[in-house]
Amino acid sequence: MGADGTPTLSIDKVAEDVIVEYITDNDIPLNILSEEAGYIDNKAEKTLVIDPIDGTYNSVMGIPFYSVSMAIGTKSMVDVEAGIVQNVITGELFYAENGKGAFRDGCRLNVRKYIQKQSTLFVYMGRHSKVDCYHVTKKANRSRSMGCASLEMCMVAKGSADGYYFNADHYDKSIRVIDIAASALILREAGGEIVDLSGNRLDMPFDLKVRSNFLAYGDEAIKGVLL
Amino acid sequence: MGADGTPTLSIDKVAEDVIVEYITDNDIPLNILSEEAGYIDNKAEKTLVIDPIDGTYNSVMGIPFYSVSMAIGTKSMVDVEAGIVQNVITGELFYAENGKGAFRDGCRLNVRKYIQKQSTLFVYMGRHSKVDCYHVTKKANRSRSMGCASLEMCMVAKGSADGYYFNADHYDKSIRVIDIAASALILREAGGEIVDLSGNRLDMPFDLKVRSNFLAYGDEAIKGVLL
Numbered sequence: 511m512g513a514d515g516t517p518t519l520s521i522d523k524v525a526e527d528v529i530v531e532y533i534t535d536n537d538i539p540l541n542i543l544s545e546e547a548g549y550i551d552n553k554a555e556k557t558l559v560i561d562p563i564d565g566t567y568n569s570v571m572g573i574p575f576y577s578v579s580m581a582i583g584t585k586s587m588v589d590v591e592a593g594i595v596q597n598v599i600t601g602e603l604f605y606a607e608n609g610k611g612a613f614r615d616g617c618r619l620n621v622r623k624y625i626q627k628q629s630t631l632f633v634y635m636g637r638h639s640k641v642d643c644y645h646v647t648k649k650a651n652r653s654r655s656m657g658c659a660s661l662e663m664c665m666v667a668k669g670s671a672d673g674y675y676f677n678a679d680h681y682d683k684s685i686r687v688i689d690i691a692a693s694a695l696i697l698r699e700a701g702g703e704i705v706d707l708s709g710n711r712l713d714m715p716f717d718l719k720v721r722s723n724f725l726a727y728g729d730e731a732i733k734g735v736l737l
Numbered sequence: 738m739g740a741d742g743t744p745t746l747s748i749d750k751v752a753e754d755v756i757v758e759y760i761t762d763n764d765i766p767l768n769i770l771s772e773e774a775g776y777i778d779n780k781a782e783k784t785l786v787i788d789p790i791d792g793t794y795n796s797v798m799g800i801p802f803y804s805v806s807m808a809i810g811t812k813s814m815v816d817v818e819a820g821i822v823q824n825v826i827t828g829e830l831f832y833a834e835n836g837k838g839a840f841r842d843g844c845r846l847n848v849r850k851y852i853q854k855q856s857t858l859f860v861y862m863g864r865h866s867k868v869d870c871y872h873v874t875k876k877a878n879r880s881r882s883m884g885c886a887s888l889e890m891c892m893v894a895k896g897s898a899d900g901y902y903f904n905a906d907h908y909d910k911s912i913r914v915i916d917i918a919a920s921a922l923i924l925r926e927a928g929g930e931i932v933d934l935s936g937n938r939l940d941m942p943f944d945l946k947v948r949s950n951f952l953a954y955g956d957e958a959i960k961g962v963l964l
Contacts, residue, residue: 567857567879571857571896571897571898572892572895572897573881573883573892573897573898574801574802574824574826574827574829575801575802575883597801599801599826599827600801600826602801630794630798633862633882635860635862635871635874635880635881635882636874636877636878636879636880637874637875637876637877637878637879637880639871639874639875639880641871643871644862644866644868644870644871647862647863647864647866648864648866649864650863650864651863651864652794652863652864652884653862653863653864653866653882654800654862654882654883654884655862655880655881655882655883656800656802656881656882656883657879657881665799665800668799669798670798670799670800671798671800
C-alpha cells in the first residue's frame with residue numbers, strides 16, 4: 511500500500527495490460543485511453559476508453575462490488591457509441607449501443623419514476639465530499655455509497671435507485687471520463703441522463719486531466735429537488 | 738411496495754418461514770427471535786436470533802449486497818455463543834464461536850490496525866442520519882454505506898475497513914439486536930469491539946423493541962478520533 515492507501519502494485523495495471531495487449535496483438539484499430547497507460551495513439555479513428563478495474567479499493571480489500579468498464583467513442587462522452595460494464599463479482603453484464611437501448615444480460619433496462627418519499631440515491635461520501643452530499647442524503651429515503659461509480663450508474667439505469675449525486679470539494683477527487691464513459695451511455699439508453707451540477711447535460715472529453723462532479727438520474731423530476 | 742418503500746410481500750417473511758419451519762419440524766430446542774415472527778417461545782434455554790434477510794431493500798431492488806444472519810444466545814448480545822453471517826450473493830460464510838475465533842470459509846479473521854490517513858469507514862447515511870455521520874466521513878480516507886449492517890460489520894472483522902459508525906436521529910431507525918447479534922460476535926472474535934456512542938461496550942437484550950446507535954471497530958485507537 512502507498513501512503514494514501516492506494517495499492518502500489520495495482521490490480522488496475524495488470525487488468526489494463528491484458529486489454530492493451532489484446533488490442534495490440536490482434537491489430538484492432540482503436541486508440542486506447544486508460545488509467546495507468548494514459549492515451550495510446552494507434553492512429554485509429556476511434557478510442558477505447560477503459561477503466562480496467564473501477565472500485566480498485568473494493569477489489570483489493572475484499573469488498574465485493576467492483577467492475578470492468580469499457581466504451582468506444584471518438585472524442586468525448588456524448589459521442590460514445592457502445593459501452594459495457596461488468597460486475598466482476600456477479601458477472602452481471604450491462605451494455606448499450608447508441609440508439610439501440612441498454613441491456614443487462616439480454617434484458618432491456620429502464621429507469622424508474624422518481625417518488626421522493628420512496629427514493630434511493632447513491633451519494634459520494636468521503637473525506638472530500640461537500641456538505642451538499644449530506645444534505646442530498648436527507649432528501650432521499652435511503653442512501654448508498656458503494657465505491658464503484660460505473661456500477662452505481664448501472665444500478666440507476668436498471669431502476670434499483672433514482673440517482674447518483676457526486677460532489678467533491680477537490681478537483682482531483684471528482685470523476686474522470688474513464689470512470690463513467692460506458693455507464694453514462696447505458697444510463698442514457700435506459701432513459702436517464704447525467705448532468706453537471708448546474709443542470710447541463712454532461713460531456714467530458716477523452717482526457718484524463720478533466721474531472722467533473724455530476725448528478726445522474728432516471729427521472730428528470732429529481733433535478734428540481736436536488737439541484 | 739408499501740408507502741415507505743418497504744416491500745409488502747417481504748422476502749424476509751419467506752426466508753423466515755423456511756427457518757422457523759425447519760426448527761419446528763426437527764424439534765430443535767431453540768426459541769426464535771425474528772423480524773416478522775417476533776419472539777417464538779419454544780420453552781428452550783437458548784434462542785436463535787435471526788435476520789432472515791439483512792439488506793432487504795438491496796435484495797428486492799437488485800443491489801447485490803445482502804445477507805442471512807443467525808446467532809444463538811440466552812438473553813442478550815454479550816452472551817451470544819455462536820453466530821453466522823452469509824453473503825447471499827458471493828456465498829462467503831462468516832462465523833464465530835465464543836472464545837474460538839472468527840472465520841470466513843475456514844480462514845481465521847483478524848481486524849486491522851487503524852491508520853487514520855488510510856482509513857476506510859462504513860457510515861450509516863440516509864434521511865435519518867445525524868450530521869455527525871457526515872463529520873465522521875470527513876475523518877476517514879474513504880467511506881462506504883452499503884445498506885447491510887451485518888455484512889458491513891463482517892467487512893470490519895476481516896480487515897476490509899476500520900470501522901462502522903451508525904448514528905440515526907430517530908430511535909426507530911437505529912439498529913436492532915437481530916441485525917447485529919451474529920456479526921458483533923464475529924467482530925469481537927476477530928479482535929474488534931462494538932460500543933455505544935458513549936464508548937461503552939454495547940449490549941442489547943433479545944428484544945425487537947430495543948434499538949441503539951453504535952461504533953464498531955477493529956482497533957480501539959479509532960474511538961479517540963471518532964467519539
